[in-house]
Amino acid sequence: MARVLVADDAAFMRKMVGDALTKGGHEVVGEAGNGVEGVAQYQALKPEVTTLDITMPEKDGLAALKEIIALDPAARIVMCSALGQESKVLESIKAGAKDFVVKPFQPDRVIEAVGKALG
Amino acid sequence: MERRLLLVGILEMFAPGQVQAGDIAVLEAGASPLAGLPFPAVATNVSYVDGVTGGNVFVMTLEGARRVAAAMMGASEPEPAADGSVELTELEASAVSEAMNQMMATAAGAISTVLGTEVEIGTPETRTFVSEAEADGAYPASPHMVRAAFSVCGEPCRLVQLVPNAFVVRMDRALDELGAETVPGAGAAAASASPAAAVQSPHGAPSLAGIPVRVWAELGRASMPTADVVGLPQGAVVELDRAPDEPIDLFVNGRRFATGRLVVVDSDWAVRIESVLDLSSNSSDIEGEVARWPVSS
Numbered sequence: 001m002a003r004v005l006v007a008d009d010a011a012f013m014r015k016m017v018g019d020a021l022t023k024g025g026h027e028v029v030g031e032a033g034n035g036v037e038g039v040a041q042y043q044a045l046k047p048e049v050t051t052l053d054i055t056m057p058e059k060d061g062l063a064a065l066k067e068i069i070a071l072d073p074a075a076r077i078v079m080c081s082a083l084g085q086e087s088k089v090l091e092s093i094k095a096g097a098k099d100f101v102v103k104p105f106q107p108d109r110v111i112e113a114v115g116k117a118l119g
Numbered sequence: 120m121e122r123r124l125l126l127v128g129i130l131e132m133f134a135p136g137q138v139q140a141g142d143i144a145v146l147e148a149g150a151s152p153l154a155g156l157p158f159p160a161v162a163t164n165v166s167y168v169d170g171v172t173g174g175n176v177f178v179m180t181l182e183g184a185r186r187v188a189a190a191m192m193g194a195s196e197p198e199p200a201a202d203g204s205v206e207l208t209e210l211e212a213s214a215v216s217e218a219m220n221q222m223m224a225t226a227a228g229a230i231s232t233v234l235g236t237e238v239e240i241g242t243p244e245t246r247t248f249v250s251e252a253e254a255d256g257a258y259p260a261s262p263h264m265v266r267a268a269f270s271v272c273g274e275p276c277r278l279v280q281l282v283p284n285a286f287v288v289r290m291d292r293a294l295d296e297l298g299a300e301t302v303p304g305a306g307a308a309a310a311s312a313s314p315a316a317a318v319q320s321p322h323g324a325p326s327l328a329g330i331p332v333r334v335w336a337e338l339g340r341a342s343m344p345t346a347d348v349v350g351l352p353q354g355a356v357v358e359l360d361r362a363p364d365e366p367i368d369l370f371v372n373g374r375r376f377a378t379g380r381l382v383v384v385d386s387d388w389a390v391r392i393e394s395v396l397d398l399s400s401n402s403s404d405i406e407g408e409v410a411r412w413p414v415s416s
Binding site: 011057085 | 132133209210214217224225228229240349
């Protein structure tokens, strides 16, 4: 079980990811609706795993990932991408993301990615 | 056509077995994307913000939107609406927006392949319209509009592509450039194959026979997660799905049109065609044979 922060601008996706994580025995400790909130929540909550949507207003997931890794190089982050965002996914992995899930995804895939991030 | 298959694929993931593709029509300039649809209707628009201009509007009946949202959340039926309410709940609106977001991300990826540049989409915006009068003028007039009809969860819906002239010019140029990469000597085979006739210039070229098309041969395919691709070291062996004695595939502008054998002609690779496929039927198994970019819809 891990304490997880979920960042996605879509309330529906936060619910989907949150429900999947709860089903997998994890605890959603916080939600963020954009990258700026994501970075702030990360600092405040110190979650064990953070999921970041790539496309978010204010600050996108890639920029938020880089800030979080700069603050905490050991941060465990899973990216959520839509189809067609392969180059951003690659950049995220290079920037330190542990795994990624591609939308639309099955709940088990989210649990698996978080499990992989936890090592 | 190919793009519509991609979009149906996305919708199918949200509402399995409940999506049917309908006709595709070109709308008159200045027409409302919502004209003729039962109201109240829910419309989600997403614009391209980088790479190209224009956008798309996905329109459904209110009931259709509720059913799609319910299907996306794993429920068989939508929650009963508050008395007479014609507004989606925040979660329902978010679900519908997300469906459109993922369809548009796929479309942007396909356009990006043609243009050879990143194409970014903006944030989806979902609105409910109670009457055609209210919807009139809600979206900027567009010189070109293409409407693809669907049925989702038993309710009519449509995807309308809003195409500014700048978009047409860019796609036209990119398709021309792709055509310029035609393999020398393969033109005769391509010209005799019928898919060339399906490739229409957005400007409606009077003769299609002279349009150069891109022809390539495929030895085999492999599928692996992106993470594995990134980690491939020099010297790694990627296994393909084809035995050495099997024929290889020939594609024209993304569509498989023949199979043949790899041979050597004047010290260059060449393909001897063994069979030309029947492309006149719109069989449902063509999805895997179609490269993922739109041939003008």
